Amino acid sequence: MTLTRRLQAPIVLPADTTFSVIRDGVVDVTDNGRISYCGPRTDAPPAPPGAPTENLTGILMPGLVNTHAHSAMTPLRGAGGDRPLIPWLHEVIWPAEARMRAQDAQAGMLLGSLEMLRHGITTSAEMYMHGESVVEAALAVGNRILMAPAYFDRPGEGWRNALAAIGRWIDSDGLRFGPGDRIELCYGPHSAYSLPKDALSATADAAASRGALVHIHVAETEAEDQALRAIHGSVPQLLADTGLMDGRLLAAHAVHLSGHDIRLLADNSVGVAHCPGSNAKLASGTARLAALRAASVHVGLGTDGPASNDDLDLWEEMRLAMMFARTNARDPLALTGRDALLMATRLGATALGRLDIGRLEAGAWADVIHVGVDGPYFAAGIDVADEHLLANLVWGAGARAVQDVWVAGEKVVARKQPLRVDPVEAQWAVGRAAAHMLPGMLRPRA
Template sequence: MRRVCSCVELNLRLARRLHAPVVLPADSKFSVLRDGVVDVDDEGRVSYCGPSADAPPVSARVPVVRLTGILLPGLVHAHAHSSMTPLRGAGGDRPLLPWLTKVIWPAEARMRAADAHAGMPLGSLEMLQHGITTSAEMYMHGESVVAAALTAGNRVLMAPAYFDRPDEGWRGALAAIDKWIDADGLRFGPGERIELCYGPHSAYSLPKEALSATADSAAARGALVHIHVAETEAEDPALRSVHGSVPQLLSDTGLMDGRLLAAHAVHLSGHDIRLLADNNVGVAHCPGSNAKLASGVAKLSALRAASVRVGLGTDGPASNDDLDLWEEMRLAMMFARTAARDPLALTAQEALLMATRGGAAALGRGDIGTLEPGAWADVIHVSVDGPYFAAGLDVADEQLLANLVWGAGARGVQDVWVAGEQVLARKHSLGVEPIEARRAVGLSAAHMLSGNTD
């Protein structure tokens, strides 16, 4: 499984200088650099990000790539099921639980490892074309998903999903993740593109014993636990009556003692929010999926006011139905502003930070989501050759960010580098053949949905 990049030829290929009229490092000050430079070292990490006038000299062997437009860190997708591309659109217009039990879970029961592998290249391609370089994935057949992602070139935090099913016990699934991490390490692949995590689906689909055992395994390995939390009001009222709330149960089982990512986190009390904040739990806010499935609107302003680490996610391509984090930025802003009746409840700058630095923080990662020195050189180039930048780049910072986040979004993404390696050039993937990827997804969709009669 492990793919190590240590050869001199590859390292030489990673080093480069990217020069653009505007660079947004997503640093703590949210700097807007005019005439900026991003230097990538031989390992694929950022060695310098700042004004070109202050940039250190580079060796003659290092190529200088001069770009028109904006450079910024690759977006960090905090909650995804990207291999679900074969199920896109299946069972639409249903609430979450009927959608899962009547359509998705029966289809996934027919899923083969080859189907999970087939779904990921198309999902990876879509994310890269939208400027997403990292995604926190929860799905079955984790090794197949990882293999496909390595070919596409994107960065993945892989949390193999498990449930309490008679034919698929959680103990075996948990042991398999333990074994995988112990064999390959927590992170591996070129530029540490793969990080292994634990994916207990939810508190309502697993017994308390499984959550406690997951906490123990993850703590022993320093691994992230990725779990759905309080997504709908209909989630097992009996569980809430016994434990008080889903976050309280997660705390009682020890899951909050380690790295924890709570996906959705819609139905939370003030006590729940304090628990998340006090225990440094990351939250993946998924406004598009939550709205489509009528699951509710998360209390984003309250979460942010409590200093909870919040990133953005789309959920799966079958429940959203896209993998566009720019759209999630806009939805997050609109829902937060509408709820608070305040146009400053979430600004374009804050939304962009949630999709970069904030998403990385929610995952417990400080080496992605920013272009600060030492971080992996996950970089996207946004073109300004479109109507959304008709006024050009020589405008106030506020207007520049508004044009980028509200206007251009995914449409402007042209080029993408992951750990210094270019994986998207002028919107074209260098690792995924689109026609073949669509054909494979079509075949898998026909297989997985063949038994659906409801």
Template sequence: MTLARRLQAPVVLPADPQFSVIRDGAVDVTAEGRISYCGPLAGAPAAPPGTLVERLTGILMPGLVNTHAHSAMTPLRGAGGDRPLIPWLHEVIWPAEARMRPQDAHAGMLLGSLEMLQHGITTSAEMYMHGESVVEATLAVGNRILMAPAYFDRPGEGWREALAAVERWIDSDGLRFGPGDRIELCYGPHSAYSLPLDALVATAESAASRGALVHIHVAETEAEDQSLRAAYGSVPQLLADAGLMDGRLLAAHAVHLSGHDIRLFADYGVGVAHCPGSNAKLASGTAQLAALRAASVPVGLGTDGPASNDDLDLWEEMRLAMMFARTSARNPLALTGRDALLMATRLGSIALGRHDIGRLEAGAWADVVHVGVDGPYFAAGTDVADEHLLSNLVWGAGSRGVQDVWVAGEKVVARKQSLRVDPAEAQRAVGRAVTHMLPGEPASKT
């Protein structure tokens, strides 16, 4: 439980469909951590007695929504260097993850959560192993996640047991739990190429019966699913045939799609996590963002894991998405700053099937970010035209401007520092995890 509060700022960005700019605005937060009002201060209702009023400089906006991440992989940041996706997974990442212990995943998620909050990311859609440890770390730091325990069909990793474990967890703890519903449980079948058809069908049936999101890698590289295309036409067609599109489905990456695939996504309301940084680093290709947007497919932005990006900064993904879209179309208006901000907030939440995050509006959780304007990227302050302000925010300030963060009305970052966890100890714990997971790497002599 938090205190009822009113946040005031010269600029408030509610992330409505037009990404409006409210001058001299206010955001009212209930004691339960939800927003009761967002709009001009002059039109705000009288604050109830005892309401804490915080007058801030700069900009208030929704917490960013990271639609695809493996944030507990912070111990593997940089591992494998410059390799394509499949060799990188088989030769480096999966062998290291086979050595991962629950305490390593906890340490990795602790540090990843700290990094995301300091960059203004309040929600992330996580696909990873050791789900209980990942959730424990999240609750300790105070961010919000959609947790999809990953499963494959590999020796010693039977998908049936993993699927049953997800079912037991949801049936025991509920689909959402924790203070401010910080945790949502999902299904994480890794990909169509790593699981048989009956696993996809069983996942679709189980998730639909519980109203749960299914989070899966889709058509990330051109080579990974050639046999599936030959057998089913495309990976999206296979997912549709398996029944996965009949429920809530999040397609991560979705780089190599045909026009038919995009129409399937649009017809079924499939959400897409666009990960331009990871896709570029691994040379996987560039998603057809313009075609997806033209078809009204809900597209959010994702960082992917810190071992394939290698940061957890959604502001960087905004810039990359804009640059790739503009270069592809040879048009500077192909993706504007408003468009990118919407993808990182409201549209990201829609891609996840959520309507209570990624926006500042009555009824939504009070996941709020305060961006300061004292740096060189806001040399003219906030008293500039709206487009000028948004350009400075997205292209100039980015994560450097994030000062304070609230999740479900609770302040978890103040002046760039976590109010819950010691970052130095979190980093030391990740160092211990690296030593265990990557024993073949020589120790640094510096």
């Protein structure tokens, strides 16, 4: 492939296994949207005549990978914010979602995608309804998603029909499609408590036959854990017994786990989406992150939905993950800045079963973010020790320092501004969706 763009910066963070720091680095992007070289400028191959070089100040690193989100819920942000999970779902969220139209989901995903890109999140694992509209919004904005249409065991919404519909969609459009393979289709059984056992078994068979990822909520609350543990041994045990662990599986939350549960996840290469912000807000508990990492479970970070977090900021999740891990262990080294950055990039991609994102290396998609270093969070500059630099990045700078974003080599955010969609119109569309979905909960405008 032909080199079409060279990105050059004083600092490049390739998100290799040690999260190393390259000084005076280069990222070369080919015409198919992939990386052909990432490393020191002095070792870079000669650029062909006419290939543009973009000289950037600051830091280049992979786009962040959000391993669990319901981003189309932006119209429901803040609704029922002081309720526990189950009452919140039954009394506020599910009734509002029953009124959701395809156009509302599209508006919600459009705004959610804009928010994530501006925060440096280039990939999100989405579980939601109105899957076609969610995909249409992501393609319009230019981010990358793994779309898992959600299904439940509800009257009039048989899970068998939903399961068959996902299979037809994959068979028609392919497992991955869109420019730069921006869309990957997955299966989204909501949870073990919202579906019968035979639905989980049927999902396992359908997904395995297509090599698709299954994205499911796992042991998020203590009540869920206790109920299913009494009947099935535990939620992870049920997932193993139904064959879901025989294929690609992403366990969202995974808060209430025994040692045996964690070994099951590790032995079956199950990915985990750790969502510390949402779990804390809903008082669901804190996942056993240290035990999961010690067992070599692939753990990424997730924001969950904008109605339960309430933002889509993976930098905040990094900080929360570090603080909770350190507090629980009473050890400031329990989760370091390097660890958290890896969870938000390379390890998050691995949890999704993806080796082509979350890292800057030859062959990976050129999903890249440029972080500025001119703000007060880098007061000492960038000519500091690597640990100092990474501490300023993850603890101080975060989302507010993200300047530019590329997905599959295409620039989609420039100087903090999205290039494809008008953010003002996107916000107005979400306001209209919220008025429709939350009648009686919004004050009329004067």
